[in-house]
Amino acid sequence: MSTTQQTVPMLEVRGLSTGYGNIPVLHDVSFEVPQGKVTAVIGANGAGKTTLLSTIAGLIPATSGQLMLDGTDISRTPAASRTAAGLALVPEGGRLFPFMTVRENLELGAYSLGRDAGMRQRIAEICEIFPVLAERQSQMAGHLSGGERQMCAVARAMMSRPRLLMLDEPSVGLSPLMTERLLSTISDLAASEALTVVIVEQRVTEVLAMAELAHMLDHGRIMKSGTAGEFRTDRMIQETYMGR
Structure with a gap:
Protein backbone atom coordinates (compact mmCIF):
# COMPACT_ATOMS: atom_id res chain seq x y z
CA MET A 1 0.00 0.00 0.00
CA SER A 2 1.33 3.43 -0.91
CA THR A 3 2.00 6.19 1.59
CA THR A 4 -0.78 8.25 -0.01
CA GLN A 5 -3.30 5.48 0.53
CA GLN A 6 -2.22 5.04 4.13
CA THR A 7 -2.88 8.70 4.94
CA VAL A 8 -6.42 8.81 3.54
CA PRO A 9 -8.77 9.47 6.50
CA MET A 10 -11.43 6.88 7.18
CA LEU A 11 -14.02 9.67 7.19
CA GLU A 12 -13.94 13.19 5.79
CA VAL A 13 -16.81 15.56 6.48
CA ARG A 14 -16.61 18.59 4.20
CA GLY A 15 -18.87 21.59 4.62
CA LEU A 16 -21.80 19.49 5.82
CA SER A 17 -25.09 21.30 6.40
CA THR A 18 -28.53 19.86 7.09
CA GLY A 19 -31.68 20.33 9.12
CA TYR A 20 -35.32 19.37 9.50
CA GLY A 21 -37.61 21.09 7.03
CA ASN A 22 -36.87 24.80 7.23
CA ILE A 23 -35.00 24.46 10.53
CA PRO A 24 -31.22 24.33 10.02
CA VAL A 25 -29.24 22.21 12.49
CA LEU A 26 -25.72 21.70 11.10
CA HIS A 27 -23.82 24.58 9.53
CA ASP A 28 -20.79 23.97 7.29
CA VAL A 29 -19.36 21.19 9.49
CA SER A 30 -15.92 19.94 8.47
CA PHE A 31 -13.58 17.48 10.19
CA GLU A 32 -11.61 14.30 9.56
CA VAL A 33 -11.53 10.94 11.33
CA PRO A 34 -8.19 9.12 10.94
CA GLN A 35 -8.16 5.40 10.33
CA GLY A 36 -7.85 3.19 13.37
CA LYS A 37 -8.45 5.98 15.90
CA VAL A 38 -11.18 6.67 18.45
CA THR A 39 -12.61 10.15 17.88
CA ALA A 40 -14.99 11.78 20.36
CA VAL A 41 -17.64 14.36 19.52
CA ILE A 42 -18.81 16.35 22.54
CA GLY A 43 -21.33 19.13 23.00
CA ALA A 44 -24.37 20.19 24.96
CA ASN A 45 -27.85 18.79 24.38
CA GLY A 46 -29.22 20.24 21.15
CA ALA A 47 -25.78 20.90 19.68
CA GLY A 48 -26.55 18.68 16.67
CA LYS A 49 -24.54 15.59 17.60
CA THR A 50 -27.27 13.03 16.83
CA THR A 51 -28.12 14.85 13.61
CA LEU A 52 -24.46 14.69 12.61
CA LEU A 53 -24.21 10.92 13.06
CA SER A 54 -27.58 10.34 11.40
CA THR A 55 -26.54 12.39 8.38
CA ILE A 56 -23.23 10.54 8.06
CA ALA A 57 -25.15 7.24 8.26
CA GLY A 58 -27.53 8.38 5.50
CA LEU A 59 -30.64 8.50 7.68
CA ILE A 60 -31.00 12.27 7.18
CA PRO A 61 -30.18 13.89 3.80
CA ALA A 62 -27.54 16.60 3.72
CA THR A 63 -28.54 19.92 2.18
CA SER A 64 -24.94 20.64 1.19
CA GLY A 65 -21.45 19.32 1.71
CA GLN A 66 -19.60 16.11 1.01
CA LEU A 67 -18.93 12.87 2.88
CA MET A 68 -15.93 10.70 2.02
CA LEU A 69 -15.56 7.17 3.44
CA ASP A 70 -12.03 5.88 3.02
CA GLY A 71 -11.57 8.11 -0.03
CA THR A 72 -14.91 7.27 -1.66
CA ASP A 73 -17.68 9.84 -1.96
CA ILE A 74 -20.79 8.52 -0.18
CA SER A 75 -22.68 11.83 -0.10
CA ARG A 76 -25.54 10.46 -2.21
CA THR A 77 -25.21 6.80 -1.28
CA PRO A 78 -28.33 5.23 0.34
CA ALA A 79 -28.04 4.27 4.00
CA ALA A 80 -28.06 0.51 3.30
CA SER A 81 -25.22 0.89 0.83
CA ARG A 82 -23.21 2.88 3.38
CA THR A 83 -23.59 -0.07 5.75
CA ALA A 84 -22.38 -2.43 3.02
CA ALA A 85 -19.41 -0.10 2.47
CA GLY A 86 -18.34 -0.54 6.09
CA LEU A 87 -20.19 2.06 8.15
CA ALA A 88 -22.28 1.11 11.18
CA LEU A 89 -24.27 3.24 13.62
CA VAL A 90 -25.37 2.35 17.14
CA PRO A 91 -28.22 4.82 17.76
CA GLU A 92 -29.01 6.33 21.13
CA GLY A 93 -30.83 3.76 23.24
CA GLY A 94 -29.66 0.90 21.01
CA ARG A 95 -33.11 0.42 19.44
CA LEU A 96 -33.15 -3.34 19.70
CA PHE A 97 -36.23 -5.31 18.72
CA PRO A 98 -37.50 -6.22 22.21
CA PHE A 99 -39.75 -9.10 21.16
CA MET A 100 -37.00 -10.82 19.19
CA THR A 101 -34.27 -12.92 20.76
CA VAL A 102 -30.73 -11.73 21.22
CA ARG A 103 -29.61 -14.05 18.43
CA GLU A 104 -32.30 -12.74 16.07
CA ASN A 105 -31.21 -9.17 16.78
CA LEU A 106 -27.62 -10.13 16.01
CA GLU A 107 -28.67 -11.82 12.78
CA LEU A 108 -30.38 -8.61 11.66
CA GLY A 109 -27.05 -6.84 11.98
CA ALA A 110 -25.55 -9.07 9.32
CA TYR A 111 -28.44 -9.79 6.98
CA SER A 112 -26.04 -9.33 4.07
CA LEU A 113 -24.07 -12.40 5.19
CA GLY A 114 -27.10 -14.65 4.70
CA ARG A 115 -28.08 -17.59 6.87
CA VAL A 154 -22.93 -2.68 19.81
CA ALA A 155 -22.61 -6.38 19.00
CA ARG A 156 -25.39 -6.13 16.39
CA ALA A 157 -23.53 -3.26 14.70
CA MET A 158 -20.31 -5.28 14.74
CA MET A 159 -21.98 -8.21 12.97
CA SER A 160 -21.54 -6.49 9.59
CA ARG A 161 -17.75 -6.23 10.13
CA PRO A 162 -17.71 -2.42 9.89
CA ARG A 163 -14.59 -0.37 9.29
CA LEU A 164 -16.18 2.70 10.88
CA LEU A 165 -18.36 2.32 13.99
CA MET A 166 -20.36 5.33 15.19
CA LEU A 167 -22.01 5.35 18.62
CA ASP A 168 -24.58 7.86 19.82
CA GLU A 169 -24.64 8.31 23.61
CA PRO A 170 -23.97 4.64 24.44
CA SER A 171 -23.87 5.29 28.21
CA VAL A 172 -27.38 6.78 28.50
CA GLY A 173 -29.17 5.19 31.45
CA LEU A 174 -26.17 3.13 32.55
CA SER A 175 -24.46 3.13 35.93
CA PRO A 176 -20.88 4.47 36.15
CA LEU A 177 -19.59 0.90 36.51
CA MET A 178 -21.48 -0.35 33.44
CA THR A 179 -20.39 2.75 31.51
CA GLU A 180 -16.77 1.99 32.33
CA ARG A 181 -17.22 -1.61 31.22
CA LEU A 182 -18.94 -0.63 27.96
CA LEU A 183 -16.37 2.02 27.02
CA SER A 184 -13.57 -0.42 27.84
CA THR A 185 -15.17 -2.98 25.51
CA ILE A 186 -15.41 -0.39 22.74
CA SER A 187 -11.72 0.50 23.22
CA ASP A 188 -10.80 -3.18 23.03
CA LEU A 189 -12.85 -3.56 19.84
CA ALA A 190 -11.10 -0.61 18.24
CA ALA A 191 -7.74 -2.23 18.95
CA SER A 192 -8.55 -5.88 18.21
CA GLU A 193 -10.65 -5.35 15.07
CA ALA A 194 -8.59 -2.48 13.58
CA LEU A 195 -11.74 -0.43 13.90
CA THR A 196 -12.22 3.31 13.49
CA VAL A 197 -14.65 4.71 16.07
CA VAL A 198 -16.63 7.95 16.31
CA ILE A 199 -18.38 8.29 19.66
CA VAL A 200 -20.84 10.93 20.81
CA GLU A 201 -21.01 10.93 24.57
CA GLN A 202 -22.24 13.16 27.41
CA ARG A 203 -19.82 11.62 29.91
CA VAL A 204 -16.98 13.79 28.68
CA THR A 205 -14.37 12.79 31.25
CA GLU A 206 -14.78 9.10 30.46
CA VAL A 207 -14.89 9.48 26.67
CA LEU A 208 -11.84 11.75 26.55
CA ALA A 209 -9.94 9.11 28.54
CA MET A 210 -10.56 6.53 25.79
CA ALA A 211 -10.37 8.76 22.69
CA GLU A 212 -7.31 10.01 20.87
CA LEU A 213 -8.96 12.92 19.08
CA ALA A 214 -11.97 15.12 19.83
CA HIS A 215 -14.27 17.72 18.30
CA MET A 216 -16.63 20.07 20.10
CA LEU A 217 -19.95 20.78 18.41
CA ASP A 218 -21.92 23.85 19.48
CA HIS A 219 -25.12 25.08 17.85
CA GLY A 220 -24.42 22.95 14.79
CA ARG A 221 -20.84 24.15 14.26
CA ILE A 222 -17.45 22.67 15.04
CA MET A 223 -15.99 25.08 17.58
CA LYS A 224 -12.85 23.21 18.61
CA SER A 225 -10.82 20.24 17.34
CA GLY A 226 -7.70 18.66 18.80
CA THR A 227 -6.27 15.72 20.67
CA ALA A 228 -8.15 14.27 23.61
CA GLY A 229 -5.25 15.35 25.80
CA GLU A 230 -5.67 18.95 24.71
CA PHE A 231 -9.37 18.77 25.49
CA ARG A 232 -8.72 17.28 28.94
CA THR A 233 -6.49 20.23 29.91
CA ASP A 234 -8.59 22.98 28.33
CA ARG A 235 -10.04 25.15 31.10
CA MET A 236 -13.24 25.94 29.18
CA ILE A 237 -13.84 22.25 28.41
CA GLN A 238 -13.20 21.36 32.06
CA GLU A 239 -15.61 23.99 33.40
CA THR A 240 -18.34 23.43 30.82
CA TYR A 241 -18.36 19.67 30.37
CA MET A 242 -16.27 18.06 33.12
CA GLY A 243 -17.56 19.82 36.24
CA ARG A 244 -14.17 21.18 37.28
Whole structure:
Protein backbone atom coordinates (compact mmCIF):
# COMPACT_ATOMS: atom_id res chain seq x y z
CA MET A 1 0.00 0.00 0.00
CA SER A 2 1.33 3.43 -0.91
CA THR A 3 2.00 6.19 1.59
CA THR A 4 -0.78 8.25 -0.01
CA GLN A 5 -3.30 5.48 0.53
CA GLN A 6 -2.22 5.04 4.13
CA THR A 7 -2.88 8.70 4.94
CA VAL A 8 -6.42 8.81 3.54
CA PRO A 9 -8.77 9.47 6.50
CA MET A 10 -11.43 6.88 7.18
CA LEU A 11 -14.02 9.67 7.19
CA GLU A 12 -13.94 13.19 5.79
CA VAL A 13 -16.81 15.56 6.48
CA ARG A 14 -16.61 18.59 4.20
CA GLY A 15 -18.87 21.59 4.62
CA LEU A 16 -21.80 19.49 5.82
CA SER A 17 -25.09 21.30 6.40
CA THR A 18 -28.53 19.86 7.09
CA GLY A 19 -31.68 20.33 9.12
CA TYR A 20 -35.32 19.37 9.50
CA GLY A 21 -37.61 21.09 7.03
CA ASN A 22 -36.87 24.80 7.23
CA ILE A 23 -35.00 24.46 10.53
CA PRO A 24 -31.22 24.33 10.02
CA VAL A 25 -29.24 22.21 12.49
CA LEU A 26 -25.72 21.70 11.10
CA HIS A 27 -23.82 24.58 9.53
CA ASP A 28 -20.79 23.97 7.29
CA VAL A 29 -19.36 21.19 9.49
CA SER A 30 -15.92 19.94 8.47
CA PHE A 31 -13.58 17.48 10.19
CA GLU A 32 -11.61 14.30 9.56
CA VAL A 33 -11.53 10.94 11.33
CA PRO A 34 -8.19 9.12 10.94
CA GLN A 35 -8.16 5.40 10.33
CA GLY A 36 -7.85 3.19 13.37
CA LYS A 37 -8.45 5.98 15.90
CA VAL A 38 -11.18 6.67 18.45
CA THR A 39 -12.61 10.15 17.88
CA ALA A 40 -14.99 11.78 20.36
CA VAL A 41 -17.64 14.36 19.52
CA ILE A 42 -18.81 16.35 22.54
CA GLY A 43 -21.33 19.13 23.00
CA ALA A 44 -24.37 20.19 24.96
CA ASN A 45 -27.85 18.79 24.38
CA GLY A 46 -29.22 20.24 21.15
CA ALA A 47 -25.78 20.90 19.68
CA GLY A 48 -26.55 18.68 16.67
CA LYS A 49 -24.54 15.59 17.60
CA THR A 50 -27.27 13.03 16.83
CA THR A 51 -28.12 14.85 13.61
CA LEU A 52 -24.46 14.69 12.61
CA LEU A 53 -24.21 10.92 13.06
CA SER A 54 -27.58 10.34 11.40
CA THR A 55 -26.54 12.39 8.38
CA ILE A 56 -23.23 10.54 8.06
CA ALA A 57 -25.15 7.24 8.26
CA GLY A 58 -27.53 8.38 5.50
CA LEU A 59 -30.64 8.50 7.68
CA ILE A 60 -31.00 12.27 7.18
CA PRO A 61 -30.18 13.89 3.80
CA ALA A 62 -27.54 16.60 3.72
CA THR A 63 -28.54 19.92 2.18
CA SER A 64 -24.94 20.64 1.19
CA GLY A 65 -21.45 19.32 1.71
CA GLN A 66 -19.60 16.11 1.01
CA LEU A 67 -18.93 12.87 2.88
CA MET A 68 -15.93 10.70 2.02
CA LEU A 69 -15.56 7.17 3.44
CA ASP A 70 -12.03 5.88 3.02
CA GLY A 71 -11.57 8.11 -0.03
CA THR A 72 -14.91 7.27 -1.66
CA ASP A 73 -17.68 9.84 -1.96
CA ILE A 74 -20.79 8.52 -0.18
CA SER A 75 -22.68 11.83 -0.10
CA ARG A 76 -25.54 10.46 -2.21
CA THR A 77 -25.21 6.80 -1.28
CA PRO A 78 -28.33 5.23 0.34
CA ALA A 79 -28.04 4.27 4.00
CA ALA A 80 -28.06 0.51 3.30
CA SER A 81 -25.22 0.89 0.83
CA ARG A 82 -23.21 2.88 3.38
CA THR A 83 -23.59 -0.07 5.75
CA ALA A 84 -22.38 -2.43 3.02
CA ALA A 85 -19.41 -0.10 2.47
CA GLY A 86 -18.34 -0.54 6.09
CA LEU A 87 -20.19 2.06 8.15
CA ALA A 88 -22.28 1.11 11.18
CA LEU A 89 -24.27 3.24 13.62
CA VAL A 90 -25.37 2.35 17.14
CA PRO A 91 -28.22 4.82 17.76
CA GLU A 92 -29.01 6.33 21.13
CA GLY A 93 -30.83 3.76 23.24
CA GLY A 94 -29.66 0.90 21.01
CA ARG A 95 -33.11 0.42 19.44
CA LEU A 96 -33.15 -3.34 19.70
CA PHE A 97 -36.23 -5.31 18.72
CA PRO A 98 -37.50 -6.22 22.21
CA PHE A 99 -39.75 -9.10 21.16
CA MET A 100 -37.00 -10.82 19.19
CA THR A 101 -34.27 -12.92 20.76
CA VAL A 102 -30.73 -11.73 21.22
CA ARG A 103 -29.61 -14.05 18.43
CA GLU A 104 -32.30 -12.74 16.07
CA ASN A 105 -31.21 -9.17 16.78
CA LEU A 106 -27.62 -10.13 16.01
CA GLU A 107 -28.67 -11.82 12.78
CA LEU A 108 -30.38 -8.61 11.66
CA GLY A 109 -27.05 -6.84 11.98
CA ALA A 110 -25.55 -9.07 9.32
CA TYR A 111 -28.44 -9.79 6.98
CA SER A 112 -26.04 -9.33 4.07
CA LEU A 113 -24.07 -12.40 5.19
CA GLY A 114 -27.10 -14.65 4.70
CA ARG A 115 -28.08 -17.59 6.87
CA ASP A 116 -24.99 -19.66 6.16
CA ALA A 117 -21.66 -20.54 7.72
CA GLY A 118 -20.59 -16.89 7.49
CA MET A 119 -23.45 -15.82 9.74
CA ARG A 120 -22.82 -18.61 12.25
CA GLN A 121 -19.12 -17.89 12.34
CA ARG A 122 -19.67 -14.18 12.95
CA ILE A 123 -22.14 -14.85 15.77
CA ALA A 124 -19.57 -17.16 17.37
CA GLU A 125 -16.92 -14.44 17.08
CA ILE A 126 -19.23 -11.81 18.55
CA CYS A 127 -20.19 -14.08 21.45
CA GLU A 128 -16.50 -14.47 22.28
CA ILE A 129 -16.21 -10.69 22.49
CA PHE A 130 -19.47 -10.35 24.44
CA PRO A 131 -19.68 -13.51 26.62
CA VAL A 132 -22.88 -12.36 28.33
CA LEU A 133 -24.65 -12.48 24.95
CA ALA A 134 -23.58 -16.08 24.43
CA GLU A 135 -25.52 -16.93 27.59
CA ARG A 136 -28.54 -14.87 26.50
CA GLN A 137 -28.89 -15.88 22.83
CA SER A 138 -32.37 -17.35 23.25
CA GLN A 139 -33.59 -14.62 25.61
CA MET A 140 -35.87 -11.83 24.43
CA ALA A 141 -33.87 -8.65 23.98
CA GLY A 142 -36.48 -6.69 25.92
CA HIS A 143 -35.65 -8.74 29.02
CA LEU A 144 -31.98 -7.74 29.08
CA SER A 145 -30.63 -5.26 31.60
CA GLY A 146 -29.74 -1.78 30.39
CA GLY A 147 -26.06 -2.60 30.12
CA GLU A 148 -26.75 -5.88 28.34
CA ARG A 149 -29.01 -4.11 25.85
CA GLN A 150 -26.25 -1.64 24.99
CA MET A 151 -23.75 -4.50 24.63
CA CYS A 152 -26.21 -6.22 22.30
CA ALA A 153 -26.68 -3.05 20.26
CA VAL A 154 -22.93 -2.68 19.81
CA ALA A 155 -22.61 -6.38 19.00
CA ARG A 156 -25.39 -6.13 16.39
CA ALA A 157 -23.53 -3.26 14.70
CA MET A 158 -20.31 -5.28 14.74
CA MET A 159 -21.98 -8.21 12.97
CA SER A 160 -21.54 -6.49 9.59
CA ARG A 161 -17.75 -6.23 10.13
CA PRO A 162 -17.71 -2.42 9.89
CA ARG A 163 -14.59 -0.37 9.29
CA LEU A 164 -16.18 2.70 10.88
CA LEU A 165 -18.36 2.32 13.99
CA MET A 166 -20.36 5.33 15.19
CA LEU A 167 -22.01 5.35 18.62
CA ASP A 168 -24.58 7.86 19.82
CA GLU A 169 -24.64 8.31 23.61
CA PRO A 170 -23.97 4.64 24.44
CA SER A 171 -23.87 5.29 28.21
CA VAL A 172 -27.38 6.78 28.50
CA GLY A 173 -29.17 5.19 31.45
CA LEU A 174 -26.17 3.13 32.55
CA SER A 175 -24.46 3.13 35.93
CA PRO A 176 -20.88 4.47 36.15
CA LEU A 177 -19.59 0.90 36.51
CA MET A 178 -21.48 -0.35 33.44
CA THR A 179 -20.39 2.75 31.51
CA GLU A 180 -16.77 1.99 32.33
CA ARG A 181 -17.22 -1.61 31.22
CA LEU A 182 -18.94 -0.63 27.96
CA LEU A 183 -16.37 2.02 27.02
CA SER A 184 -13.57 -0.42 27.84
CA THR A 185 -15.17 -2.98 25.51
CA ILE A 186 -15.41 -0.39 22.74
CA SER A 187 -11.72 0.50 23.22
CA ASP A 188 -10.80 -3.18 23.03
CA LEU A 189 -12.85 -3.56 19.84
CA ALA A 190 -11.10 -0.61 18.24
CA ALA A 191 -7.74 -2.23 18.95
CA SER A 192 -8.55 -5.88 18.21
CA GLU A 193 -10.65 -5.35 15.07
CA ALA A 194 -8.59 -2.48 13.58
CA LEU A 195 -11.74 -0.43 13.90
CA THR A 196 -12.22 3.31 13.49
CA VAL A 197 -14.65 4.71 16.07
CA VAL A 198 -16.63 7.95 16.31
CA ILE A 199 -18.38 8.29 19.66
CA VAL A 200 -20.84 10.93 20.81
CA GLU A 201 -21.01 10.93 24.57
CA GLN A 202 -22.24 13.16 27.41
CA ARG A 203 -19.82 11.62 29.91
CA VAL A 204 -16.98 13.79 28.68
CA THR A 205 -14.37 12.79 31.25
CA GLU A 206 -14.78 9.10 30.46
CA VAL A 207 -14.89 9.48 26.67
CA LEU A 208 -11.84 11.75 26.55
CA ALA A 209 -9.94 9.11 28.54
CA MET A 210 -10.56 6.53 25.79
CA ALA A 211 -10.37 8.76 22.69
CA GLU A 212 -7.31 10.01 20.87
CA LEU A 213 -8.96 12.92 19.08
CA ALA A 214 -11.97 15.12 19.83
CA HIS A 215 -14.27 17.72 18.30
CA MET A 216 -16.63 20.07 20.10
CA LEU A 217 -19.95 20.78 18.41
CA ASP A 218 -21.92 23.85 19.48
CA HIS A 219 -25.12 25.08 17.85
CA GLY A 220 -24.42 22.95 14.79
CA ARG A 221 -20.84 24.15 14.26
CA ILE A 222 -17.45 22.67 15.04
CA MET A 223 -15.99 25.08 17.58
CA LYS A 224 -12.85 23.21 18.61
CA SER A 225 -10.82 20.24 17.34
CA GLY A 226 -7.70 18.66 18.80
CA THR A 227 -6.27 15.72 20.67
CA ALA A 228 -8.15 14.27 23.61
CA GLY A 229 -5.25 15.35 25.80
CA GLU A 230 -5.67 18.95 24.71
CA PHE A 231 -9.37 18.77 25.49
CA ARG A 232 -8.72 17.28 28.94
CA THR A 233 -6.49 20.23 29.91
CA ASP A 234 -8.59 22.98 28.33
CA ARG A 235 -10.04 25.15 31.10
CA MET A 236 -13.24 25.94 29.18
CA ILE A 237 -13.84 22.25 28.41
CA GLN A 238 -13.20 21.36 32.06
CA GLU A 239 -15.61 23.99 33.40
CA THR A 240 -18.34 23.43 30.82
CA TYR A 241 -18.36 19.67 30.37
CA MET A 242 -16.27 18.06 33.12
CA GLY A 243 -17.56 19.82 36.24
CA ARG A 244 -14.17 21.18 37.28
